[in-house]
Amino acid sequence: xxxxxxxxxxxxRIKSGHPWVFSNEIREVSGERSAGSAAELCDSAxxxxxxxxxxxxxxxxxxxxxxxxxxxxxxxxxxxxxxxxLAHRTARYPGLDSFRAVYGESDFLPGLVVDKxxxxxxxxxxxxxxxxxxxxxxxxxxxxxxxLGILARNDVGVRKLEGLEE
Numbered sequence: 698x699x700x701x702x703x704x705x706x707x708x709x710r711i712k713s714g715h716p717w718v719f720s721n722e723i724r725e726v727s728g729e730r731s732a733g734s735a736a737e738l739c740d741s742a743x744x745x746x747x748x749x750x751x752x753x754x755x756x757x758x759x760x761x762x763x764x765x766x767x768x769x770x771x772x773x774x775x776x777x778x779x780x781x782x783l784a785h786r787t788a789r790y791p792g793l794d795s796f797r798a799v800y801g802e803s804d805f806l807p808g809l810v811v812d813k814x815x816x817x818x819x820x821x822x823x824x825x826x827x828x829x830x831x832x833x834x835x836x837x838x839x840x841x842x843x844x845l846g847i848l849a850r851n852d853v854g855v856r857k858l859e860g861l862e863e
Contacts, residue, residue, distance in 0.1 A: 699728040699736035699751050701759055708740040711747075711761060716802045718759035726751070732859070733829035735770055750808070750826020755859050760807035760824055770830065775837035778806050783841060798842070808859075811838065816845040825859045 703711075707722035724741065728734075736751035738759055748769055749761040762769050782804040786796055798818070799811035808824025818838055822828040831849075838847060856862065 698748075699726060699730065699734045700739065701726050701736050701751060702739050702743065703741055703746075705741040708746060711738070712740075716749075716761040716805075716807050717757045718761075720753075720756055720758040723758055726753070733825035733827075735826075737766070750824060750829075752825045752859060755825070757824075760802075760826060762805060762807070770833070772833040772836040772840075775806070775830070775834050776840050778804060779811070779834075779837050779841045782806070809834065813842065813844075818842060818844045818847045819850050820847055821850050821853065822861075823853065823855050823859070825861060828856075828859070828861055 701718070701723055702725040703718065703722055704724045711718055718738065730753050732752045732754050734751050735748065736759060737748055738746040738761065740746055745766065747761045747764040748766060749759055751759050768774060779799055782799045786798060790796060795814045797810070798813045799806055799809055801807050801810055808822065808827040810821040810823065812819040820834070820838070822831055827834065835847060838844065
């Protein structure tokens with residue numbers, strides 16, 4: 698797994714709840730450096746902060762997915778997060794048939810947006826990390842929602858900032 702070490706004093710914001718690390722806050726990267734690779738984030742002293750996705754080609758170089766050391770590359774991980782997001786929405790808005798089911802950072806899935814329209818889903822992958830894991834995400838969506846179809850809506854300009862095609 699990629700290991701990212703922050704510059705001194707650059708951990709305050711992420712430790713207080715912000716889910717992103719910007720490229721100028723990173724002191725060192727070791728291991729795989731490909732866009733979307735799973736990464737462990739550490740403070741300047743080497744203390745563990747969390748795991749997430751790394752993209753060396755983006756100003757947002759790291760997106761935090763978990764403050765636990767866990768495998769973020771499985772359909773089971775995504776299934777748990779998506780099921781939690783759905784439970785939250787259905788508890789707040791019972792009976793709705795169409796709604797935003799997953800809303801990126803607010804559901805601890807930065808770079809992923811899923812909208813539910815009746816029996817169909819619209820999937821937006823807005824970060825390299827989420828784009829690389831599209832198969833696991835689709836598997837999780839099928840398990841949680843059992844939709845009639847899933848449409849990938851990747852026609853938004855923010856994908857270019859991540860080095861992704863529209």
